[in-house]
Amino acid sequence: MSAADALTFPAGIIATRVPRYLSTIRIWESLYALPFCFMGMFLAADGWPGWSVFIWITVALTGVRTLGMAANRFLHRKEDVHNPRTANRHLPTGKLKPFEVFGLMLVGTGVFFCAAAQLNGLALALAPVAAAYVVLYSFAKYYTWACHFFLGWALAISPSAAWIAVTGRLDPEAVLLSVVVALWAGGFDIVYGCADIDFDRKYGVNSFPKRFGIAAALRTTRVMHAASASALLALGFWLDLSFYYFIGWAIAVSLLALENGLLKADDLSKLRSPLFQYNSVISMVLLLFTILAVEI
Secondary structure (H helix, E strand, O other): OOHHHHHHHHHHHHHHHHHHHHHHOOHHHHHHHHHHHHHHHHHHHOOOOOHHHHHHHHHHHHHHHHHHHHHHHHHOHHHHOOOOOOOOOHHHHOOOOHHHHHHHHHHHHHHHHHHHHHHOHHHHHHHHHHHHHHHHHHHHHHOOOOHHHHHHHHHHHHHHHHHHHHHOOOOHHHHHHHHHHHHHHHHHHHHHHHHOHHHHHHHOOOOHHHHHOHHHHHHHHHHHHHHHHHHHHHHHHHOOOOHHHHHHHHHHHHHHHHHHHHOEOOEOHHHHOHHHHOOHHHHHHHHHHHHHHHHO
């Protein structure tokens, strides 16, 4: 290797591997969970909590999400090869090696624990529980059709965690917001499970659609989303938020109802529509109007 090659080799590795790392943990999907986390932060602080808290909450969420997504890819790498929906991921195609994804898990864990330590004692004490849960929920689909609810609660950790980061305690309002997220995300995971029903039947993977059928799965998702919207509305009244919050609630719930109305038991083609691909818009709308409600 020439001197010029030696200098460009690390840069080449960074240029090719880092985008693959970000892609395999689907960093852009954090736009779905991050707004709910920040909602918990703004509501707990009744406004802007300060840059230090904001930065460390963001770092903590980035770390734990990296851990969770990398663990999911690592643990399911063998079955992902056979699933048409996941066969083009980085591990099945060989673009990344298992040891690299496992390394992402370690990095995510370290970042998460470091950030939690910067927040408060309760955040650090609960960090191992959260880390264990976001890894272990990936095994749920091997044992129960209720695996979607486990995933919902994995995402629901974030608003309560942000609340703890701000206040040093877990209040019932934070728990209600987590219930909102659990129902919201769990319902969508049931919908996405409908797309994998043939694979799940062939390979013995458990899911709600496989156990009860697509029609029942879609009905259950609508009930969960209705309950989530109701809980979100109740939260606004409980915290005595201004009308901005309720405007955001109305927009978000309208989009949610539109999404649910697009899907039919005999036609799931709309799952590939832009509305589902950019589902994070709903949670971002909620965050924006929540900020307006507490700041204005």
